[in-house]
Amino acid sequence: MAKKIHFGSSMMMLSVVGILAGGCQEQTTENQAETTAEAPAAEPAERKFLTKPLVTDMYTADPSAHVFENKIYIYPSHDIDAGIAEKDDGSHFDMRDYHVFSMDSVNGEIKDHGVALDIKDIPWAGRQLWAPDAAYKNGKYYLYFPVKDKEDVFRIGVATSTSPAGPFKPEPKPIANSYSIDPAVFTDTDGNSYMYFGGIWGGQLQRWSSGKYNPNDAYPKDDQPALMPKVARMSKDMLSFDGEVRDVQILDENGKPLLTGDNERRFFEAAWVHKYNGKYYFSYSTGDTHNIAYAIGDSPMGPFTYKGVLLNPVQGWTNHHSVVEHNGKWHLFYHDTELSGKTHLRNIKVTELKLRPDGTIETITAYQQ
Ligand code: FUB
Numbered sequence: 001m002a003k004k005i006h007f008g009s010s011m012m013m014l015s016v017v018g019i020l021a022g023g024c025q026e027q028t029t030e031n032q033a034e035t036t037a038e039a040p041a042a043e044p045a046e047r048k049f050l051t052k053p054l055v056t057d058m059y060t061a062d063p064s065a066h067v068f069e070n071k072i073y074i075y076p077s078h079d080i081d082a083g084i085a086e087k088d089d090g091s092h093f094d095m096r097d098y099h100v101f102s103m104d105s106v107n108g109e110i111k112d113h114g115v116a117l118d119i120k121d122i123p124w125a126g127r128q129l130w131a132p133d134a135a136y137k138n139g140k141y142y143l144y145f146p147v148k149d150k151e152d153v154f155r156i157g158v159a160t161s162t163s164p165a166g167p168f169k170p171e172p173k174p175i176a177n178s179y180s181i182d183p184a185v186f187t188d189t190d191g192n193s194y195m196y197f198g199g200i201w202g203g204q205l206q207r208w209s210s211g212k213y214n215p216n217d218a219y220p221k222d223d224q225p226a227l228m229p230k231v232a233r234m235s236k237d238m239l240s241f242d243g244e245v246r247d248v249q250i251l252d253e254n255g256k257p258l259l260t261g262d263n264e265r266r267f268f269e270a271a272w273v274h275k276y277n278g279k280y281y282f283s284y285s286t287g288d289t290h291n292i293a294y295a296i297g298d299s300p301m302g303p304f305t306y307k308g309v310l311l312n313p314v315q316g317w318t319n320h321h322s323v324v325e326h327n328g329k330w331h332l333f334y335h336d337t338e339l340s341g342k343t344h345l346r347n348i349k350v351t352e353l354k355l356r357p358d359g360t361i362e363t364i365t366a367y368q369q
Pocket of ligand 1: 131320
């Protein structure tokens with residue numbers, strides 16, 4: 001992978017790598033996309049996967065898992081093949097609704113609660129419902145979602161429900177001052193909640209460097225600090241940001257911000273935060289190098305110091321995860337393309353995450369050739 005090539009969007013690279021890694025890239029109809037059991041596997045048959053897909057009757061991705069009402073609830077993207085040609089702005093990732101899933105335990109049966117939110121019910125939405133997250137506060141559940149507005153600019157919306165399974169009712173407007181993709185909401189033990197968000201290339205974060213939207217992509221030079229993800233504290237009602245949007249600083253072992261040219265470690269998309277032994281773990285995808293990396297800090301606002309790779313590259317171009325504790329064990333939810341062999345038609349999975357006594361995390365390898 002050429003480190004220095006910026007295609008202006010992750011999705012052009014997705015197509016290139018999809019062809020390289022996925023081999024056969026046949027067109028799939030929308031109907032076929034919903035019957036994954038019949039989808040041809042484009043990857044070598046001898047490839048060994050660590051775990052099995054959790055859902056097999058539709059394509060699912062970007063799993064955000066939470067424990068609500070002592071069950072595991074999963075809020076994934078719902079991948080479809082919309083029949084849109086691959087384009088460098090990711091238009092073919094044209095998801096249109098979300099389903100919520102739940103399990104009593106990680107080994108239990110998975111239940112599909114049906115459509116939780118449909119793009120046609122979001123008044124300001126244009127297209128592309130990407131990776132969502134959910135939160136609970138004061139008897140209400142909140143679904144946070146990125147979607148392009150009618151001007152084709154990614155914003156983050158919120159929808160509410162009295163049930164973790166939905167259905168969710170969207171607010172009439174996006175969250176003020178929100179932009180880009182991949183919201184992840186972490187509620188600390190003191191009750192304060194924080195939203196982390198952002199994604200470069202197709203996620204448009206590079207268009208917000210000045211604080212205002214600029215349709216031209218602008219990246220710092222390779223020897224300059226990388227574009228950082230964003231964090232904002234949530235208001236008490238969880239519907240807006242309470243205060244300014246700040247950079248999440250990810251530092252190297254010498255306390256210096258990771259650099260743009262450090263593709264193996266710098267932030268790309270898919271932020272997630274969990275807390276373990278009083279420390280805050282910020283994990284994220286490195287995008288074009290396909291790792292899920294993690295960094296540790298003493299505050300939910302950062303800074304975080306890079307520690308290593310939590311999940312090696314999976315089959316497929318994107319890598320996106322969540323980390324959740326349930327019944328005394330830590331679990332990693334992630335996705336790959338085992339069912340389809342196509343990079344935009346993914347399936348969610350789960351495996352145990354092992355934290356060592358010194359607080360570092362054992363790297364997971366999700367498949368072997
Ligand atoms: O699912 C669409 C996008 O792909 C997500 O927002 C990214 O994190 C990547 O997984």
